[in-house]
Amino acid sequence: MPRTVTVGLDGSRESRAAAEWAAREAELRDLPLKLLHVWEPAPEPMAQASLLDAGTRQHWRERIPREAAEAVRLRHPEVEVAVEQLPGRPADVLVKAAESAELLVLGSRGLGGPVGFLVGSVGLSVVAHVDRPVVLVRSTEPAADGHGTAPKDTPSAATAVRPVVLGLDVEHPDEALIAFAFESAARRGTSLRVVHTWYPPPYYAYGTPVNPALNEALALSAEAELAKALSPWRARFPDVDVVEVTRYGSPAEHLVEASRDASLIVVGRCARRIPVGAHIGHTAHSVLHHATVPVAVVPHD
CATH class of the missing domain: 3.40.50.620 (HUPs)
Incomplete structure (x- = not known):
């Protein structure tokens, strides 16, 4: 079937x-x-x-x-x-x-x-x-949302398609999640914006004065980790323009902010079973409630 x-x-x-x-x-x-x-x-x-x-x-x-x-x-x-x-x-x-x-x-x-x-x-x-x-x-999703729905011979078909946005945890870069985002961008002929967020270590974050040098080092480390995670995928999808974004703070907040200029938000959900209730994770839950565009939730191990 x-x-x-x-x-x-x-x-x-x-x-x-x-x-x-x-x-x-x-x-x-x-x-x-x-x-x-x-x-x-x-x-x-x-x-x-x-x-x-x-x-x-x-x-x-x-x-x-x-x-x-x-x-x-x-x-x-x-x-x-x-x-x-x-x-x-x-x-x-x-x-x-x-x-x-x-x-x-x-x-x-x-x-x-x-x-x-x-x-x-x-x-x-x-x-x-x-x-x-x-x-x-969403019910507010317009008829032409970046899928390229206009006929190919119409002027509107040449309009730039809004990017696909992927929220990625570089400590657990699941292949199913990344593949879904890259394939979605490739189908639409648009770019992929990958958002990764970071925090200082817990022992540093509580009660320790801000250290600009350490923050800069952590930001550079996050950028390097994100680039490493995406390197093989850039090779597999050479026609997809990838924009790597690292930000300090809540992943949900940054993804909701990114949704304002996106055609699709892609987030992951750890496919673990729990005895009672439904668990989808804080980030996915927040993005589902607050993002302004369609949200794809991809289960992974």
Whole structure:
């Protein structure tokens, strides 16, 4: 079975924006697109008390994926589109669907509006438990977001594409994470901005006067480590212009700041299992809530 770009639909503006983003990504990857609508059956007493009969409920349930598919096919006739509706708990169904997907795309409201599909427990659970990359898309994401969606013979196609931004921990430079970022930049024909942050050692940071010489040495060391981690990837992707950025301070803050001029933010998530709850890491969690552009969360060892 060929892998797909799969997008979860719930009828919100965010999920419609996610479907549009996913269609463009499917076109870039030359993969089919699957529109997945998950509906949670109402408990029997509630279903019996509903003012709508079963046929009417089914009509409205089928309307969400049908209208999304019509919109995608109109805008992206070259993309193969499949529609699937499944009952069950949304988080469980989406995690299962990700197993056969190359990429899972979902809508996200962030903290700028009401808590929604992705910021809530369902979305966080999906991000924390899937073994495939997940991309979270805002409802404010424009139709042309740096995917190069304009026809090739139009002037707007020549407009510079905003860079892909990768948050990288040079102490654990996972290959899956770096490959995803480089491939994303290569597909879009844009540059890759790699952000690495550093702090002074704990024994120095607490109660010790600022030492400019030490800070400069630490900054130079961080730059050298970042260059070393990216050197083999520059050779593998010679056409990707790479900008290396090292900053003092919180990685989440610097990545959110970088999102203002980016087309996509790529962050990692350690794919470890915990007995209770969903854990995605502080940096990924903060970027998901506050970044202004789509965020790709890539699980790694």
